[in-house]
Amino acid sequence: MARLLFVHAHPDDETLTCGTTMAHHVAAGDDVHVLTCTLGEEGEVIPADLAHLEGAPGDPLGPWRREELREAMRRLGVVHAVLGEDPASGQLSRYRDSGMAGMPSANHPRAFAGADASEAADLVAGQIRAVRPDVVVTYDEHGGYGHPDHIQTRRVTQAALAALSEEERPSRVFEILTPTSWAREDRGWLREHVPPGAGLTLLSEDEPYPPAVVDDARVTHVVVDPAQVGAQSRALAAHRSQVSVHDGHYALSNQIAARLSGREGFALIDPATGAALGRPAARHTAGVGGAGPGKAGPGGAGPAGAGPGGWAPGLMGETDA
Numbered sequence: 275m276a277r278l279l280f281v282h283a284h285p286d287d288e289t290l291t292c293g294t295t296m297a298h299h300v301a302a303g304d305d306v307h308v309l310t311c312t313l314g315e316e317g318e319v320i321p322a323d324l325a326h327l328e329g330a331p332g333d334p335l336g337p338w339r340r341e342e343l344r345e346a347m348r349r350l351g352v353v354h355a356v357l358g359e360d361p362a363s364g365q366l367s368r369y370r371d372s373g374m375a376g377m378p379s380a381n382h383p384r385a386f387a388g389a390d391a392s393e394a395a396d397l398v399a400g401q402i403r404a405v406r407p408d409v410v411v412t413y414d415e416h417g418g419y420g421h422p423d424h425i426q427t428r429r430v431t432q433a434a435l436a437a438l439s440e441e442e443r444p445s446r447v448f449e450i451l452t453p454t455s456w457a458r459e460d461r462g463w464l465r466e467h468v469p470p471g472a473g474l475t476l477l478s479e480d481e482p483y484p485p486a487v488v489d490d491a492r493v494t495h496v497v498v499d500p501a502q503v504g505a506q507s508r509a510l511a512a513h514r515s516q517v518s519v520h521d522g523h524y525a526l527s528n529q530i531a532a533r534l535s536g537r538e539g540f541a542l543i544d545p546a547t548g549a550a551l552g553r554p555a556a557r558h559t560a561g562v563g564g565a566g567p568g569k570a571g572p573g574g575a576g577p578a579g580a581g582p583g584g585w586a587p588g589l590m591g592e593t594d595a
């Protein structure tokens with residue numbers, strides 16, 4: 275049994291970006307944990323009956339989203355915690371959602387993006403020591419799509435990992451990335467499957483992608499398990515204030531359709547430094563004139579069990595140890 279810890283910025287990020295992977299590992303009997311850094315107080319509320327929570331004095335959206343997270347993780351079978359929460363004193367979180375880049379909420383005294391990085395890293399390191407995961411997963415250096423709290427989550431997690439001793443440090447750390455080929459396919463799929471009257475925006479393959487959509491060769495590991503889309507969708511539906519969930523797709527408050535594809539990509543990074551480690555196949559053959567990143571295709575130099583993109587399956591596969 276492996277233990278995995280996913281570190282995320284706001285309630286819903288964990289299920290949006292890693293829901294298939296978490297459900298996949300729970301189904302495999304692994305012990306899956308989530309650490310959420312803020313309560314998402316700056317979130318944009320979708321349902322009319324919850325509209326009063328958005329931007330209201332006293333941040334009622336924070337405790338509301340804490341309960342949404344609790345229910346989502348119950349549905350997935352995942353153990354969860356919020357950074358700096360203290361049930362004894364009733365404190366629900368240490369840091370507040372900073373909002374999108376350029377918003378006045380970034381100047382709030384508890385804004386996570388402005389947090390003292392070493393203090394926040396100490397809290398994350400404490401959680402890693404308590405959970406003792408084999409695997410830690412968080413965002414790439416752009417925080418997936420550039421949100422200041424997501425960038426801070428990566429920075430603080432990296433600092434926490436660097437501060438751990440060798441034996442405290444998990445053996446594998448991943449950043450969340452999506453192969454461009456998948457992102458393009460998903461937009462085509464959405465145009466075929468989202469009903470025209472649904473009121474959702476459909477992007478074309480040629481419109482810009484967020485920074486976490488990268489060249490296929492940068493992705494080292496994938497979880498492809500479409501059977502978990504149901505579990506991911508049920509968990510996502512618990513984040514009712516933020517997400518509308520449909521058959522095989524969802525939308526946030528921007529009403530842009532996004533696919534629930536049952537596949538998620540990752541890149542292995544150095545647990546101590548955060549540097550990219552490249553593909554297992556490339557590492558195996560390095561020094562013997564072997565394939566560089568991107569060369570390990572089907573029938574190529576990939577390890578047994580590597581997928582069609584040369585990607586290693588799962589986050590704990592034995593083929594790439």
Ligand SMILES: [Zn+2]
Pocket residue numbers: 283284287421424
């Ligand atoms: Zn977020």
